[in-house]
Amino acid sequence: MKAWPKVALGELFQVEKGKIGIMAAIPGGFPLVTTAEEFLSHVEPHFSGDAVCIPLISATGHGHASLKRLHHIEGDFSVGSILCACVNQSPNRVMARFAYYYLTACKDSTLVPLMQGTANMSMKIQDVAGVQIPLPPLKKQQAIVARFDALAEKTRELEVHLDAADNASAALLLSLHHKLGSDRTVRLGDIIELHEVTEPIRAEGQYTQVGVRGFGGGLFAKAAIAGSGTAYKSFNRLYTDAIVLSQVKGWEGALALCSAELAGMFASPEYRTFRCKPTVANAAYLGELFRTEWFWPQLQAATWGVGARKERTRPEQFLNIQLPMPALVDQLKIAEILAKQVPLKAKHTAIRAANAALLPATLERVFSEPA
Structure with missing residues (x-):
């Protein structure tokens, strides 16, 4: 070049x-x-x-x-x-x-x-x-563009294939959910409860933060911040199987189950945490249910406001959502079926990451090469 x-x-x-x-x-x-x-x-x-x-x-x-x-x-x-x-x-x-x-x-x-x-x-x-x-020369530009366009199309096709596989898993969950819960409507507050582990912030402390992606994207770790760098007086410490709700973006599906890997990290008070009542709800089951597109409108309907002006999703609004719910024994059976898909989903995640990196890596290589 x-x-x-x-x-x-x-x-x-x-x-x-x-x-x-x-x-x-x-x-x-x-x-x-x-x-x-x-x-x-x-x-x-x-x-x-x-x-x-x-x-x-x-x-x-x-x-x-x-x-x-x-x-x-x-x-x-x-x-x-x-x-x-x-x-x-x-x-x-x-x-x-x-x-x-x-x-x-x-x-x-x-x-x-x-x-x-x-x-x-x-x-x-x-x-x-x-x-x-x-x-x-223009012909060289055309050749480079054709190469990158073809690669971009291949990566897009792979994403479509992976989406179809993931959608099939969600469809199976919802099919079983409605079939086994059709005659049993519950209020979320009857099967889960607000449970927060607050930790006072020390100015000299370091706090690894966690955020929640919208539309079922799950939790992700963020960089640690110093206690002196925040105006909050306390953070919520996450724990395994905590149901984490973003009050600010709850209406767009910013809700996820906390894994063991993220337990012990922190979230601001804008993220509220809930736990299952053990005799009536299974965390793994609800975590998968909350990731489905079917559930997000329930959050939207529970949150006041219109469009981008939606208000915060308060705990009482979240807990007042009513929906069909299979009995605990059926939740456990469905969760067992879904657990068998975990290795496949992990492979999909790795493939998505490699796929997303392919075009940028190729671009960098081509534009750093001699002509």
Whole structure:
């Protein structure tokens, strides 16, 4: 790649800041590029052509510079005001999709260092326009893009296959759940209870945090923070089989069972913990049930508010949810069946991780190779 000449983006692309605040957008017939993976929509387009869209604001904030993803788009579209659109003005010299793949591979060395600021680090349009990209012959660009597109499609197909297998497991659970619990409706508060282990925060202490992903994504460990770095007076210490509910994002399925590996870690008071009543509920069973798409609307209905303005899901709202529930003996039988799928799910997780890393690793290798 060292033999390829480098050219500034501003020489090849028209670089402009996005023209619409995300909250001001009106859903319509044109794609609206945001920092999220999926596009939104808007009633009118502000740009037209073949373009790369680059976030101008750090993905993490708090004085840390990072970029999560860029986008490539063609046609008529709008762009959120915290991104910029690089619209191709030199199609005989460069492919926007080639620039997208290069900048995605090299964003940490080409774009992230441009970010400045304190709490909200950001880039300037003129700095983005000055970023230089390698410019091989157009046929070489086309070959590279075709290679990456084919690889991206293969990884997408694998994800679809894994999703189908995981959905089959969830369908089996729900089928048995409704069949065996159809004549037995319970209130969650009758089978689980609020149980929190609070730990006062010491300024000199270090606390490994846990978060909850939405839509059944489970718990994940976060970096430890110092007691002096938080305004909270106490944290909730997690324990094995604790049912952890995010009050802020509960309405989008941010609810999960705590594994033995994460027990002993901490969550802020915004995460409430519940335990099963041992004579009527099985934690493994409920943990799987709460991961299903069927259960999330129950949380949404229990939480007041509309759309993004939903309020916190309070414990009493969560415990007041009513749903069909098999007897404990049936829960245990179903949990035993589901347990046999654990090794397969672990393999799926490992495959997903390797699959997600494949395209970035290939991009990095190609763009670090000599031409």
